[in-house]
Amino acid sequence: MTAPDPADPPGPADPPGPSGEAAAARGADRALRAAARHSAGRLAAASACSVAAAGAALAEPAVLGHTLDLLLRQDPSGARWTAWCAAVIAAEVLLDAATARLGGGVDARSTAWLRRLGLGRLLRTAPHHAARHSPGELSARLTAQATTAGAVPTAVMGTAVALLPPLGALVALFLVDVWTGLAFLAGLPLLVLLLRAFARDSGASVSRYQEVQLAMAGRLVEALAGARTIAAAGTAEREQARVLARLPELGAEGRRTWRIYGTTVARTSALMPMLLYVVLGVGGMRLADGALGVGGLLAAVRYAGLAAGVGAVTGRLAAVVRGRAAARRTAALFDLPELPQGDRWLPEDGPGTLELQGVRVVRAGAVVLRDVDLLIPGGTTAAVVGRSGSGKTTLAAVAGRLTACDAGRVLLDGVPLDELSGEELRRETGHAFERPALFGKDVAAAVAFGGGRAAPDRHAVRAAARAAGADAFVRRLPEGYDTALPDAPMSGGELQRLGLARAFCRAGRLLVLDDATSSLDTVTAREVERALTHDVRPGTRLVVAHRISSAARADLVVWLDAGRVRATGTHAELWRDPGYRAVFGDGAEPGPHPRPAAEPPGREAVR
Known part of the structure; x- marks a missing residue:
């Protein structure tokens, strides 16, 4: 058994103590x-x-x-x-x-x-x-x-x-x-x-080899920073190939290092x-x-x-x-445990009914979600609200199967998510995050990024960007949608809009938005909410919300408190509870926002 290295302290994957070592x-x-x-x-x-x-x-x-x-x-x-x-x-x-x-x-x-x-x-x-x-x-x-x-x-x-x-x-x-x-x-x-x-x-001979290693490490860090996006898009194999694309070059540098080593060993005979x-x-x-x-x-x-x-x-x-x-x-x-997958497919033309049955999630020994029972009818926009640490993000991750629950199960149109094939899961569940990670050679590829279905064409990419309020600033970039990502500096709100465009472009029957409009101004956020209702493929929406307007516009509000569902109902119904009002801060106004009227015929939907 090797002795512990002081430079490598025990972590979750390296249990401390003799038995862990x-x-x-x-x-x-x-x-x-x-x-x-x-x-x-x-x-x-x-x-x-x-x-x-x-x-x-x-x-x-x-x-x-x-x-x-x-x-x-x-x-x-x-x-x-x-x-x-x-x-x-x-x-x-x-x-x-x-x-x-x-x-x-x-x-x-x-x-x-x-x-x-x-x-x-x-x-x-x-x-x-x-x-x-x-x-x-x-x-x-x-x-x-x-x-x-x-x-x-x-x-x-x-x-x-x-x-x-x-x-x-x-x-x-x-x-x-x-x-x-x-x-x-x-x-x-x-x-x-x-x-x-x-x-x-003799250590200097490996410097060039390490240089290539660092370049690969940079790509790896990019992939790790966007791990949720990769998991949501179902493109793990594609990203694995991208990260390892320089392996041939690394092999060439390794062979050169071995030649230097052999020459050095020969010279040490002196x-x-x-x-x-x-x-x-x-x-x-x-x-x-x-x-x-x-x-x-x-x-x-x-x-x-x-x-x-x-x-x-x-x-x-x-x-x-x-x-x-x-x-x-x-x-x-x-x-590291893999998320188990099955081989089932969802029923054709399902409405997107989402059901959580006795869901329990434990993280680092603490219960994050505790015996959650929830039914969200297909086609419903459900806002998940609660104080910080109440389990909103974990509920969103469980609903879209970015993580597994420790007890209970999650069903989409009656099919447990852990029994779905990976392709079907990512084809019918979409995600947008608070801090999205963009992948691709240019802006258009970043919006089209994802797996589970055929790659969208340029027309669908632009329609999704318009729905997310991103088309205007993308057109102002030096090369428009063909602008390379490193040459397209974006604010937090612009980055979120591209993340939303990506989710809209590949929207399935369930779309999960985890605080995905937090960096948008109020006007833009309302425009995105309107577009989500009229311009994106119809389906079920699960929205982690912090704004009163998001909760008020939702069909259903799920109020989480300490990992439990404290109450469900419309925003107007829950507003009568002082505890619910406190979620949005003392002195918050109810902020009634009537649901927008139906758009005139001819509006283009993002599919």
């Missing part, structure tokens, strides 16, 4: 085993090449030493052994290259697998689960941490195989000559110091001559005494070089430890 470590190990199985064939091939390369490395000094002795004695078999030397050296070089290539591929595949699994689970969970982690933390888990974790399978394999040449070389060194073996052991502390200096100075000189000096004295032949001296020096590789095992073990710690953080995303 043990569970997190087990989850990380399961994720790493699954990642290894994902590239099992390549990992097995890399292991085989690495073991074969270790065998060739161990055989090379003995073969070289024996060949040299034969050549010095002018033995006829020396030519044959020279060929063997060339074959062993070539095999070692080729096998090392194959191991590096296969290992880099395993790392890339494991990292991509961890990222895809974590991101897919993150975008398919309820938005409130994703909100338990900050965007920066989630970005780190899916970028840098996933990269470190993805290297664990090859690091474990490499650590095990890396022990073979140093241990075998040390044994062979003592077999060749005991004194050269002792000389190597005496110089081992110096080798450790040299390797430590190398580890300290840091070890002092140790080899000690062995060479002792071996030379043994040669002068006649206790060691020329070939034996060559073998001793070569085996000393191989034994010096034992220091690299420490670095590999450190990589495994870091990778498991990173995997623990990344694997925490795999435990």
